[in-house]
Amino acid sequence: MSLLWKRAFIAAILLENVALLIYFSSSVLFKFENKEERFVGFRPNLGRLGNQLFHLCTGYGIARRMGRTHYFKYDTLNRNVTMAWIRKAVQIFPNLASSFVFAPEGANETRIDFASTCCEYIDPQRFSSYTAKYLFLKFQYGQNPLYFTEYLSEIRQLLEFSPSVQREGAYILDALKM
Numbered sequence: 001m002s003l004l005w006k007r008a009f010i011a012a013i014l015l016e017n018v019a020l021l022i023y024f025s026s027s028v029l030f031k032f033e034n035k036e037e038r039f040v041g042f043r044p045n046l047g048r049l050g051n052q053l054f055h056l057c058t059g060y061g062i063a064r065r066m067g068r069t070h071y072f073k074y075d076t077l078n079r080n081v082t083m084a085w086i087r088k089a090v091q092i093f094p095n096l097a098s099s100f101v102f103a104p105e106g107a108n109e110t111r112i113d114f115a116s117t118c119c120e121y122i123d124p125q126r127f128s129s130y131t132a133k134y135l136f137l138k139f140q141y142g143q144n145p146l147y148f149t150e151y152l153s154e155i156r157q158l159l160e161f162s163p164s165v166q167r168e169g170a171y172i173l174d175a176l177k178m
Helices: 003-032 049-066 077-091 093-100 149-158 163-175
Strands: 039-042 071-072 100-103 109-113 134-138
Touching: 003 071, 003 134, 039 049, 049 071, 049 077, 049 093, 049 100, 071 134, 093 100, 093 149
Parallel strands: 039 071, 039 134, 071 100, 109 134
Antiparallel strands: none
């Protein structure tokens, strides 16, 4: 094979690789170009662990129903109390950490009126058309299990005890002969 043919062959292979690279990169970009993660949050409660877990389950359910991710506003007013309880909850239930994020300080939120009382159920899907990246629902404590009953199997996975808590629980049960 002459040198000219070798160069032509190498050029053809390079051209083919460049064409494939362009094709695959554009198809991947096309799939994700409009996919921007969006978030939904509401006022954190200042209760103890049980209330925090209910809040996290409610936030998870609302976020799932709206196709968003649950977020906490990271402000100085609630940071210490909320962070302390969430830290404890995640130590006990580590899978919970994947169910929420903290919005960066100063995140631009769109605030909308949601439920007027703590136990009222409003279908979150009514607000799915909002395009804001951070959607803040103005309501006090989401204390209605209807927000998350649809996702109970997922919530059971989120509320799976950490291995250390399982070991401690097994030790206590063994000691009590249960």
